[in-house]
Amino acid sequence: MSETPPVIKVRDLVVGFGTQTVLDHLDMDVRPSEILGVVGASGAGKSVLLRTIIGLIPRREGSIEVLGKDLDRVDENERRALERRWGVLFQQGALFSSLTVKQNVQFPMRENLDISQRLMDEMAYAKLELVGLSPRDGEKFPSELSGGMTKRVALARALALDPEIVFLDEPTSGLDPISAGDFDELIRTLQQTLEITVFMVTHDLESLYNACDRIAVLADGKVAAEGTISVMLESQHPWVKMYFQGKRGSSLADRELTQ
Amino acid sequence: MGEALLTQKLVGDRLELVAGGSWTAPYAGELETEIDRVAGGPSGAKSTKTTDVSIDMGGVRELDTFGAWLLERLTRQWTGAGRDAVVVGLPQHGADLVEEMHGVNREPPPPAPRHNPIVSVLAAIGRGTTGFAGSFHTFAQMLGETGLAAARVLVRPSEYRLTSTVHQFDRVALQAVPIIALITFLIGAILAQQGIFHFRKFGAELYAVDLVGILVLREIGVLIVAIMVAGRSGSSYTAELGSMKMREEIDALRTMGFDPVEVLVLPRIIVLVLALPALTFLGSMAALYGGGIVAWLYGGMSPDIYIARLTDAISLTHFKVGMIKAPFMGLVIGLVACAEGLRVKGSAESLGIQTTKSVVESIFMVIVLDGLFAIFFASIGM
Structure with missing residues (x-):
């Protein structure tokens, strides 16, 4: 498994703002077709890491390779082609508020593919149904959606071009536990059918247990611990210990283990 | 492939x-x-x-x-x-x-909403009319709420937000000084040049000074400043309040027991009411200065003559007419800007629409107000 080249390879990454260093010589690999959960204390730089990988935040040092391409060495066209191969679900959904749900999902298709309106409509409805929405929701505007629906539409838009990697920034935050559980399951199913790699920033312990193959813990600007949930439970790192063996973590662990 | x-x-x-x-x-x-x-x-x-x-x-x-x-x-x-x-x-x-x-696409796609062209035109006209009436309604409502908030603050002056007022005054008045001085200086210069050019044909160049003096003090000074402020500060008020509305900050204020009008709107409007006369004074002086420079360089009129002619041509009345109008224009700009800002709904598009509306409406109201003042001053002989 570890012999196959990683989908995302981050080496020696340094990112900071002003005098503050957020990520300090960080190394990380994301393997093909896995769901990697990235956790860490608030302000540990999880979202910064995600935004740096997709190129929204400049880095001071280090290299990032996505799908075998070094982001420093690609030209404009290659970069655009690369961006078509990943989809991003932003924390607040980031739906275009002046477009309907259907138009939001169709936006990447319209810009990048040369396909008929009929196929575009059918694909938009198909994606909406994949994420558990009905075609009737297609005519709604983002301001008319609930939090859970917004996340689903944002996921449908992230999946619009059948990306190879999906970046999820706190996909279950702000959802009730049942919706969050459904969302975890949805991500799991989609990952299996579409064979995508998922990079998920999360705070949700349930998501880590139910959806993630592997977990990376960010602390002090580095990856402090990395591995499956059982590795996490045995880790001696103080923050990891507190996180997974704290009150909320251990009750979940007990439940999962007895099942 | x-x-x-x-x-x-x-x-x-x-x-x-x-x-x-x-x-x-x-x-x-x-x-x-x-x-x-x-x-x-x-x-x-x-x-x-x-x-x-x-x-x-x-x-x-x-x-x-x-x-x-x-x-x-x-x-x-x-x-x-x-x-x-x-x-x-x-x-x-x-x-x-x-x-x-x-399993997907089994049920037929929802039919695209169909519109009868005649009905939609009629609906658009209807919506436009009610929207127009609605803006007056919100304007009056905002005027009332601001008056109420002002009365509350008069009763308990310690609740007035002085820090916010000072901060806003810096943004709206002090930071506007360079651009307003420059624009009014240029307007004064252009007025003087046009006056001299046309009056020269019948040897009445000296009257160009009357033209510049009266026009600037009574009308142009205050109008240019009001339009500049509507574009510069009115739009920023609308955008600020609008995005606060979108991010539920206004609701948060309300749930904590604060009146958004008292906290956000009142200081902003008071600042505009104070800033407009100050900026108008400054703008008028800059315009007269610009006129003087052009009269000297282009019309060959020495500064001494320009000043002597100016003191003959204008009286304190002209100055007062301009200055009396200024605070009312500030009030109107502030009310329209804040009212439109609070009408912003969820989408980015609506923020854009309300900001456009705010600027267009406040400039329109400023000019209407100027017309009303012209009738008023004419009837009392000022």
């Missing part, structure tokens, strides 16, 4: 399709034409000759939801016509995808 996505072969009355290449999003356009050609062709789904179809997917290198859906659409066209469609050679991963696509 060069591989055929779909080739067809007729075996007896059975159509055999062999798929190849990449059935993925980048090739979806091409693939769709192929599929429509096969399905609608002489031996397609609707023809009477063929009965069944088989599709060999063994040669397909890549398959994604686009390809899987198009395959599903192809088989649906055959099964829909009561024929048999068999898909062979699908790898496991592909079979899962096709299975996933099997």
